[in-house]
Amino acid sequence: MTTQITSFTDYKNIFDQSIQSPEKFWAKEAQTFEWHSIWDTVLDYDFDTPSISWFVNGKLNITVNCLDRHLPEHSNRVAYTWIPNNPDEISRSYTYQELYDLVCKCANALKSYNITKGDRVCIYMPMIPEAVIAMLACARIGAVHTVVFAGFSSEALVNRIIDAEAKLVITTDGAFRGPGEIPLKEMVDTALSSKTTTVEHVIVYKRTNSEVTMTPKRDIFWDSFMDNQPAECPPEIMDSEDPLFILYTSGSTGKPKGIVHTCGGYMVYTEYSFRNVFHYEPHDTYWCTADIGWITGHSYIVYGPLLAGAQSILFEGVPTYPDPGRFWNICQDYKVTQFYTSPTAIRKLESFGDEYVKSYDLTSLKTLGSVGEPINKDAWEWYFTIVGGGNCQIVDTWWQTETGGILISSLSQVTPSKAGYAAYPLPGIMPIILDENGAEITTPNTEGFLCIAHPWPSMLRTIHNDHQRFQRTYFSRFKGTYFTGDSAKLSPDGLLKIIGRVDDVINVSGHRLGTAEIEEALNSHPDISESAVIGYPHSIKGEGIYAFVKCIEDTHSEENLISELTNHIALVIGKIARPDKIQIVPDLPKTRSGKIMRRILRKLAMGEKDSLGDTSTLVNPEIIESLSRGIIPA
Ligand code: WT7
16 A cells, blocks of 8 residues: 555654654555565665665566556556646646657667667657657666756767767757747757767757757657657666666766666655655646656656546647647646646746736646745745635645755645645655754754765665765765755744755755856856856746956956856856856955965855955955955845
């Protein structure tokens, strides 16, 4: 029997049991799946090495649990209703049987292009069913998918392709996004011609029917790739700890980290958390608006819902096209019951006023989810009152690319919610808040470092090709525990509040960016000698990007340089990383050892010039005055 938590008391009991005997708890969850052969040990771990194995020696294929397991009983159940960007284009539904057939065909096609177990396949696609099919087809044959968000630039794409040593790329001719179009295939071409890669083939799905250049032998259109492939493909038998996918995310140094997730634990946790957080019931229609290029798309559009046999919406477009009522229009027309989005989207839609919401019947909604960044009280209230009509529970879900699934959240219809609080750890999750010295903080309302004291099944296992960085980033600051990089505090009644990052990672519209990554990109511009990037509070995006740049010499007018730098960032990383503010400075505040004092820049950017704190280690204090005069106001 799967654990379906039914009341707050039930939650407390199950939570206590899960803490007392985690292995027993997780074995019970894992038994609800189809395994080719069962594990011999539930958990084997050492946080020092670090090495983490769940369901040791268990054999499985996750797609058997996403697809085969629901057949033939639920062959006709709709897995996805796909809604195109343009509201005039017809939506399409895919039953579990249809999805199974397409995944098998695609898996066979991949095999025919020499993709075998362990090979990496890069997926660079818009939000279309073929993206999900491609991911599952990889998993079917044991290939490791690495999805790159289609908003990333050619340069960001090629760096990920190289790091992952991908053999094949799946893309589209172009992507529709709101009123615009993105030439994805052209970007792949630029990526592959800029550097030497291991890519042998590029598969191109025709989405926009725009003209593309096909490189003979290397490039194949999706239709001929899929043509004549049988709709049956035996699943590759995977070890529980074989990698399922790599997903890149930003860290405190310039180079993105390839987060590695494995088959068994990820399967168990994404299904368990999906079912319990969203209270998914048969015949519900669930919609997560994330992009498959992020972990939210992987865990809560693809794997979690399919494992649970859910019926989901897959949306290609953006919240404001053709108008800011689009989300609510879809919720009404498809009678969405669980809706999961980001605080940035909520704040943005709120800024257009209540009318767009009020023109639609949203009475089908039961649960409203939030993810990616702290949701401020005002946005929470609007979401609750205006979107939910006061009748829906809000689940503020805290997690990370690294955690694979939601670790801290209210459980819809089970545990209470409170504005500003991610609330409770899911059973099986053991958060602790530590002070500077690693001592546990139990005093309410005292901020500390958020750590997780015990492994959970869907945690990352390593950073691709850099196990040392894995150790350093998550297990060195505090011994014997996973460090999240976030700070948090407990309320007197035991609810967790997430405060924010304590490292050089900023969160822009729920997307994670490393300040070092943006600095490196700025410094690669020929006119820039040095730069410092910080995050500052932004009313819609949560955090905005503020860049202080120092030029090599005054060869440019400021205005030209600023727009040039903005374009430069879009080319090197992608539009999401374009700074909101760029201030050209004569120098940066530094310590004797040459370290940039970002703390001072943060204070200045927030207009707190009079509370800079200790500046005695600054070698160039005279710079403060001119920096402060140049601050770009909100
Ligand atoms: C970081 C992880 C989780 C999928 C999307 C982002 C922040 C995430 C919340 C929340 C406050 C949150 C944290 C975390 N974050 N959810 N509910 N409340 N902060 O995944 O890109 O790996 O970023 O996002 O700072 O560490 P990600």
